[in-house]
Amino acid sequence: MGKQGISRRAFMVRAAMGAFCAASAPRGATAARPGPSDPVRIAVIGNGGMGSRHIEALAANPECRITALSDVAISRFTRAIEIVDEVAGYKPPGFQDFRRVLDRSDVDAIFVATPDNWHPLMTILGCQAGKDVYVEKPACMTIEEGRAMVEAARRFGRVVQLGTQQRSMPVFQKAMALIHGGRIGRVTTAGAWVGVNGVGVGETPEPVPRGLDWDMWLGPAPWTPFSPQRFGGWMGWHDYARGGEVTNWGVHLMDIVHWGIGQDAPLSVQAIGGNYRGSAGAQNYEVIEAIFEYPGCNVTWEQRHTNTHAGKSYGISFQGTEGSLFVDRGSFVVRPEGPGIPEFVGEPERSWANTDHHNNFFHCIRTRQRPAADIEQGFRSTAAPVLAGIALKTRRKLVWDAANERFAGDEEANRHLARAYRAPWHL
């Protein structure tokens, strides 16, 4: 079994014998709905990367108070506590096991900013525990998970917002208003593009660092020895992120495509891609071209080494019967120019953690209305990139039956719509 063998077996035995119900056992109290002027009490789960950006923004936001932090790495939640202290002057408690956060009655809502692998289950467990949930994108890695997230949100009456913060950014709202107002006619094609995945090569298994709960980091994913490459570069692995950029930036950008064209379910998808620079063993591809067919509209996704449409390294373009519109987080441009606003330059993006999007979530927690990026919509914006990833893997054109959330006439492709959760975790 090698140097990891003992701990691996020890875990499995422990899991098998003692942790039956670990995956579905909310034991804490459901929190009361915050009043109009009460700060929403939140916990942030996942304190590295995007999580740390959320923490910085949330600590400074009077609409909320961080009452708990959680990360599988003690060093990360320790640093997060320091950040909250520096920004807001108080120290929330930190936990290595996120379930301890769900147990707490002083947590109204959780922010999930972990690797993608955990998004669905933490969201579902949060809903079951009576918490509202802000979950980073992508919502899910599989279609089955996305649907289960929506069902959990609805079954327990929770507010669940996806971290597709562009829904709350004025530049996109204005651009979408122009499109929906008919400024470029009927949109018949749309395209989104971004740079490549940073796919790593090679892996060196190492002992699990002190203070890191590697088994919890893996969660529902298959067990594998610790390696710093997985821990730090998880986006290259299929077990933790199905697609890399296509399910990372792809969700943000396809979300805007859906918003613009007023559709959220493709009729078909096909894709090609590869790692042509040498990362032959990588699961997620560097370069990808995907084509989606929507009713009355073709949509493309481009992921390239140097990608500068209109001088932009990423963005979304819409082509209509009477004009075109390009938009990214900084600006939008309408062609041909005419009455109205041909060009709009918005506020520069200060952080990926968007306070307007946070506040929309908090408002909805208080009023119990659906948020700007409700999980159903967020799931569908995630689904399109996920389907592209399946088309990449199955290497064929797939016809999507959106009503049943199945591929038509391709049962083998349908196997990619779900993944097995490692016991004891389950949906």
Add this chain to the structure above:
Amino acid sequence: MHYVVRTVLTLSILFTLAAAAAPSDTGRLVQQLAGPDHAARAQARQLLPYRGVEAVPLLLPLLSHEDAEISWAATRVLEDIANEVSAPGRETDRRAVADAFMTLLAPEQPDALKEQGLRLLPIVVPRGYPLRPVAVLLGAEPVLREKARAALREIGTGDAAASLADALDRADPAFQADILHALARMRQPVAQPAAARMLRSAEPAVRAAACQALAWQGSADHLPRMAEVHAELEGAARFESGEALLRQLEAMGARGGHWRRVVRHLSRMAADEPDRHVRAGALVLLGRFADETAVPLMLAAAAGEDGPALEPAVLAGFEALQGPAAAHALLDAYPAMAPSMQAAMLRMFGRKGDARYLDVLKAGAAEHDPALREAALDGLAASRLPEAADVLVANAEAAGGDARAGAAASLRELASAYEAQGARDAAGKAFLGLYRLAEDEEAKLFALEGIKRNPEPEAFEVVMGALGADEFSALPADAVAGFARAMHDAGDPDRAAELVEALMPRLNDTAAVKGAIGHLGSLPGMRERLGVVAGWHLVGAWPWSFANGFEAPHVDPAAVDVAQTYTAGDETLAWQWHESPSPDGLVQLHGRYPLIEHCTAYAYTEVTVPEDCEAQVRAGSDDGIRVWVNGEVVLENHVDRGADLDQDTAPARLRAGVNRILVQSTQHVGGWNFLLRLTQPDGAPLEFERMTP
């Protein structure tokens, strides 16, 4: 064991066949994949999947390669091949690949290879394929049995579910629960009897997991025992069985035929369930499936000891309640609710979009309590009810400070929503309100565009009555033109004409004229009022070279005679009258003559003015253009371009009486056309009489 022997034999045959029949470059590509050159490896990674089944036996040994990158690369290629052969219609290849992968599970294989096999097999195993080698591993030590369980769950077929179900009796309780959780997601009826047996397990966690495995089907037969199990359990297992019971009732409710049972169970859980989370779920589902009779029970839950925690679930349940009786029950209950609940209810009433809630929403909008007032206004906006427009517009216009911006944003959304649902009168009012609130040009234009698109007579009254002369003169010319057109189309030509008259003095720049032409150009007489010259005698085409530019004209500019003919090679060219059908007077020359590239043609017309005056020639052309007025060149632009309105301008003096205008249009390649307007020197419309055929 028999099966494993068979698959080993199959693989041996495959190896032999591959060695004998495979093109030699498949072997070279496999060597490349295992070689040190990363670029060559990437190339092999790309090409090998196209080799299909023949590459499989050559790749399998690489799975245990000591260099993880090479092992992964081989795995990736095998995944690609497995996916390719799993496409419909490739059953023979698919079975061969499945056979090859199955050899990885042979007892003598190391665990690491077995694990690789368990990751690959779910891609390719066809329906009806013997799964016994996988099922055998369900009895292995914990690491491997978990991988086997995961593989069968991902295979997902009835056969796979049956294999898992068969293993239940032999598994220890912990693994039984894991298997049942897999079966819950696989949703295969074949496993239901075995899962039902597990409801009798002595182990609470297994009984709870069995509830999960059965719930998806919503079979009424299982409900009594599941309810018993739930009543027996405590703690975490109780939550799991309760959650399963919610799923079961949800599925039964969706299937229909058991409405009373579903509501009875849900009501009991909503009232008595000790697990607060399960109780919350029951309250939500009660709203989805019950009727107005559930309202008192739900209110009691919100008012009880756990009320604050259950309130979100109660509200979600109320929101899901349907029908007029439920609406009346909620309205009856509303006055007695606490203010915080009332505020949430007002927003919820609005989201229901039901006119029955309109009165309470309007009353809420007049409340002194700012939280209630804000909630009522939010509710009115969310309702999208046309009857809410007046209240919302009045509120928005009365708002000050920060509230004004919020009201404007809300009104903007509402106006668009009204428009989308075809409530044009309400949309017109909302857009007008938005116009009054607008603090920047973009918002004003947005509002004006909306008013133009919603030209109900009442909206005209509002527009005309509300916009004073000063305000009107500040409107963009394009917007005025749009109003005029909308009024004309709505059957109000008199006021349309009134607007046009107000507009005419302002049409002195190209953007304004372009907008006016866009909206009004197709109306009789309008393009003439905008100075468009649309009627021309045309003659052409002569060969012409872009390199030579403008040379001596083929037509004498000082003595044009439309009865004259010309010779170009063997062709005799004669003048022909042409009236442009385009609102902007575009004269289309492409396709009119046999020559379509490297050629030129002429257009001639006459205009009459009452007295001598200074004027301006405004022309656009594709490609070059030269214009003579009364025999004198006033404009010349040798250019290769597409045409647009007013690309070139040049002064010209017109004489009292008839003025002769000759145009030479040159064609390099591509499109070929021109358009021309005559205006006053400042660009304002010029009145003149045109030539007729």
